[in-house]
Amino acid sequence: MVTVGIVMGSDSDWPVMRLAAEALAEFGVAFEADVVSAHRMPEEMIAYGAGAAGRGLKVIIAGAGGAAHLPGMLASVTPLPVIGVPVPLKYLDGMDSLLSIVQMPAGVPVATVAVGGARNAGLLAVRILAAADEGLRAKMEAFQVALKEQAHAKGERLRAEAAQLGA
Ligand SMILES: Nc1c(C(=O)O)ncn1[C@@H]1O[C@H](COP(=O)(O)O)[C@@H](O)[C@H]1O
Numbered sequence: 396m397v398t399v400g401i402v403m404g405s406d407s408d409w410p411v412m413r414l415a416a417e418a419l420a421e422f423g424v425a426f427e428a429d430v431v432s433a434h435r436m437p438e439e440m441i442a443y444g445a446g447a448a449g450r451g452l453k454v455i456i457a458g459a460g461g462a463a464h465l466p467g468m469l470a471s472v473t474p475l476p477v478i479g480v481p482v483p484l485k486y487l488d489g490m491d492s493l494l495s496i497v498q499m500p501a502g503v504p505v506a507t508v509a510v511g512g513a514r515n516a517g518l519l520a521v522r523i524l525a526a527a528d529e530g531l532r533a534k535m536e537a538f539q540v541a542l543k544e545q546a547h548a549k550g551e552r553l554r555a556e557a558a559q560l561g562a
Pocket residue numbers: 403404405406407408431432433434435458459460461462463464465466482484
């Protein structure tokens with residue numbers, strides 16, 4: 396059953412947004428992905444947001460660049476958690492998108508990740524789902540152990556290299 400909806404303002408966002416899809420796939424979470432634009436197809440955007448919970452989605456990940464109103468507008472018409480991904484464009488390096496997404500009015504939260512942080516958006520969606528899914532939580536815990544081991548290995552390599560310089 397598809398539980399996560401990944402939407403983006405344009406197909407040009409996909410190279411960034413596919414990192415969210417890849418993270419979900421790593422955890423075996425079924426997702427859908429589509430282009431839904433608040434600016435270019437407002438009626439369809441409202442229909443997507445308003446219908447998402449009824450279709451069984453549990454989390455929406457929404458990415459957009461520039462004047463990125465998509466995540467906030469979706470959050471205004473759905474009770475589901477919305478994770479916003481600021482997509483960097485040629486000008487302003489995503490700062491415009493970041494501020495458009497993060498600076499929401501009180502009462503309409505969007506969980507905003509870093510500029511280009513679609514992988515973390517996917518991982519955050521996994522954590523949200525894992526709150527009510529023990530199997531998924533176990534996978535997340537194993538992932539975190541692996542992350543820690545990788546960090547330790549990096550430290551070991553760095554200490555060895557530094558020791559060689561000092562010898
Ligand atoms: N920010 C939005 C919205 C929206 O917020 O509704 N719709 C499209 N866009 C953004 O426009 C950028 C350029 O789009 P094109 O590449 O199609 O010209 C994309 O990053 C898209 O997310």
